[in-house]
């Protein structure tokens with residue numbers, strides 16, 4: 451048994467996202483979103499040609515799923531709201547009552563089971579009509595998002611007090627608008643992602659301010675954002691070049707979003723400005739914020755949600771002439787790689803390095819003045835779906851052990867941990883080929899039955915005993 455225990459106030463949960471589990475893509479008055487559009491029109495972009503049309507059918511299984519969460523004994527359930535289910539055309543003038551009813555039922559059942567609803571407002575499923583006006587690179591989406599957030603606070607805020615505005619802005623922007631890794635699969639590298647992030651940070655800041663202006667007094671909740679980061683480490687600790695490359699990786703991944711909210715550092719600004727000039731642009735490819743926008747964004751998070759799965763070593767980029775310019779990776783100018791010694795998973799990008807989580811928590815504590823951190827995702831994939839998922843069990847044990855060390859030895863203020871994921875689900879462009887769930891879902895069966903894997907029992911035991919066996 452591990453040396454330390456989880457403090458009594460520390461909370462555990464599991465996480466999911468609307469498009470990945472709900473199904474019912476055109477039922478209950480829901481509008482079309484960018485994942486519906488992409489999976490329907492470009493099945494070639496999804497490894498198994500699948501869609502989230504039915505996924506885990508969670509839209510129809512509120513009762514069953516809350517029952518499983520109750521069996522598991524979680525303190526909270528992190529799920530996301532489908533924007534198109536609430537506002538079928540994306541805009542606040544047309545509210546879909548059936549969508550509101552669905553989330554009300556879920557929230558009420560959770561509360562009756564003494565499980566705290568932890569709600570993500572946006573986990574990648576942008577209403578298609580909003581993409582048609584350009585998606586996140588269009589600055590007007592900031593106010594359109596705030597209208598959506600306003601409806602969520604108004605409809606659910608009497609019972610939901612824990613809000614996350616955005617899940618992984620890095621992935622939304624970089625992959626959505628620069629490298630085509632996610633919907634809407636644009637390839638405006640070095641430009642699209644920066645425009646997206648600009649809108650998104652303003653949207654986040656304004657949604658946060660709206661809460662404190664109109665809702666906080668009555669609802670007494672908190673609003674944060676979820677950022678994703680790997681731990682970045684120098685290939686050679688003695689090499690100044692590698693240390694610099696590591697710093698750039700951090701600044702252009704986590705810092706891109708964390709700096710404007712949690713600090714005053716502006717490292718990306720000068721680098722991209724200089725680079726843009728060299729490329730012949732008159733102004734920087736990275737748009738800058740007005741003073742008013744800076745005031746809105748700075749300090750606009752009550753906690754930092756952190757999604758963490760894996761780590762990377764950094765060194766100087768060799769053969770940088772091969773990297774297309776302009777591009778975000780050329781702006782980072784660091785070669786990142788994983789150790790061949792780390793255990794692999796069912797995902798090419800995910801290799802197991804538990805110590806990375808503790809190091810990252812300490813890095814965040816030091817750089818961002820000890821914010822409250824909630825781990826909103828951490829987990830392991832396989833391609834078999836085996837119920838005897840020993841490797842997933844080892845992953846959770848070893849990563850949670852590092853969380854214990856960060857809490858007890860480094861005094862990092864981490865207060866929550868969510869396992870990704872509650873159940874196997876539609877893993878974006880990987881379709882159903884990669885499974886992250888602690889519950890197995892049989893996607894061949896029209897009823898999508900769930901079965902607990904060994905990791906579900908182990909996770910339950912960790913929550914009950916407050917320690918790792």
Ligand code: FCB
Nearest residue numbers: 467617618870877878886
């Ligand atoms: C994260 C996403 C989540 C899931 C995991 C594996 O980047 O937030 O939806 O796909 O990766």
